Amino acid sequence: MKKSFIVLILTSVLCSCASTKKSSKLAGNPIFPGWYADPEGIIFNTYWIFPTYSAAYEKQVFFDAFSSKDLTHWKKHEKILDTSAIKWAHKAMWAPSIIKKADKYFLFFGANDIQSDNEIGGIGVAVAYRPEGPYKDHLGKPLIDKFHNGAQPIDQFVFKDVDGQHYLFYGGWKHCNIAKLNDDFSGFIPFEDGVNFKEITPENYVEGPFMFIKDGKYYFMWSEGGWTGPDYSVSYAIANSPFGPFKRMGKILQQDSSIANGAGHHSVIHKKDTNDYYIVYHRRPLSDGTTRDSRETCIDRMYFNEDGTIKPVIMTTEGVASNKLK
Template identity: 45%
Template sequence: MTVKNPLIEGWYADPEIRFYAGQYWIYVTRSFTDYKQQLNIDAFSSPDLVHWEKHAGIVEMADFPWIWRAVWAPTIVAANNRYYLIFASNDIQDNDQVGGLEIAVADSPAGPFRALLKKPLIDRFINDAQPIDAHLFADDDGKIYLYYGGWGHCNVAQMNPDMDGFIPFEDGTVFREIDIPGYVEAPCMIKRRGRYHFMWSEGNWTNGSYRAVTTASDSPFVFAGPRTTLLTAQPIADGPGHHSCIALNDEDQWLIAYHRRIPGDNEAGHRMLCLDKLIFSGETIEPVVMTDGLRI
């Protein structure tokens, strides 16, 4: 079976890939430089990673009357027999502006997603992290962590059982900063064979400097080991980043979903969804080789 890149026609970014209800799902940002065209989240589903069905506008935006500028960077997790979607709103620049990270819930991975709260989940800067680019990670012990942050700062917090707030850590803090030199935005976490692989994006999302980096640890909170540039510009494409990963089966086959640019296309919003292989060498991840198609 051959998966072609880009996966889908059109401009989309920030893919989060999951497997729910017997299908693969990718939740995406509508990629426009005019934020007013970016006022809902789309999803795509597929039984085989080849044939994709579009689910447009999966969020009931009437539940979020304070959102006026943009929504983007969705993340999702299954819990309590429901599906919880977190996304960024309004690109707030300080604590006096309304928006931040929103949370919605649905009974189906296709939505419709309705507001879980009557306010943003996180509406202010904590540890100097802009409340954007969320990533939900479910650990083996059932704990669900929220990683998020822009402007060079990343926080992690543990979601409570109802998914409408947070559980303080043992030291009483609610938000811990992940200290990663070079971090810009777009955190992502996976766990393989007991090791946590933390990933993030660096550079500028509007051009070919964008890239993804990773490091590993025995802890989901502290990362001090060597780092690997996971995605970077190659002859086939520029500016790859803001990705997510999925294990295909028990044979340790992994895929990475990400967006990338056509070399020489300087339009900031022109980002395309792609899938490629994520290959481990021992306990480290090898740099991803971008392709125009891959065999699964």
């Protein structure tokens, strides 16, 4: 009896070690601890994720960032930007979007959750020489501080087209604008009709725009539903230009009652010269999914059909396998 018991214990330990070894090759979801939302994933020789710190608005006064060489082990870079560097911001620093231009990194962000044109806040820009900062205020004031076409100035995404032109997609309150950034990101270049902001809002759009190019097509994505509710989700459209028109094709990410609730506000990472696409998003754990700020950052694979349409994303707790960058 004693010998059998010892064998049983050893077998259990060996199985446990094998399981741990296998699981260590996967990222696991969430991919790092803490409440974080609105993640933007991007590659700068290393995988990077720039999320919103999910907390009460008055506590959202900084950004952390996370980097990884393989998608499975993440390093935290604390407070790469905070309100000490952005004097006009005092709360609700949201949804960072970053791009490299020449030798500088430009971080676009929302701040203060303004509700009218009479308040100070909107979309700002910070600049640094490294992805992890330190960042400083690029303009000393918001880049966009007014409502245009009904769009609240939040949820900005900076996009570089194939011709090198940079555009800013943004907008809350169920309206989305596109604007043509000037060369130093200090303002905008008017379109041919003289306006700076063109509305491109697709059906069911709420917030969180994102765009990428695949096989010459422009994939425009956004979040639908209420950000605090179980109906939060991601839909998309495909067009021949960054201006659309964008006809909604359907949802590709939504809650799974066996995994998590309220999945949305995402970005996409594509490893160059491969078919490896990853969707980076936030969701609410089933154990704490009714609390407003309980949002965690996750990664899962994103796949396409032969016709270029996106397959529905399967949310997992295991996450993705290691994928090292060369």
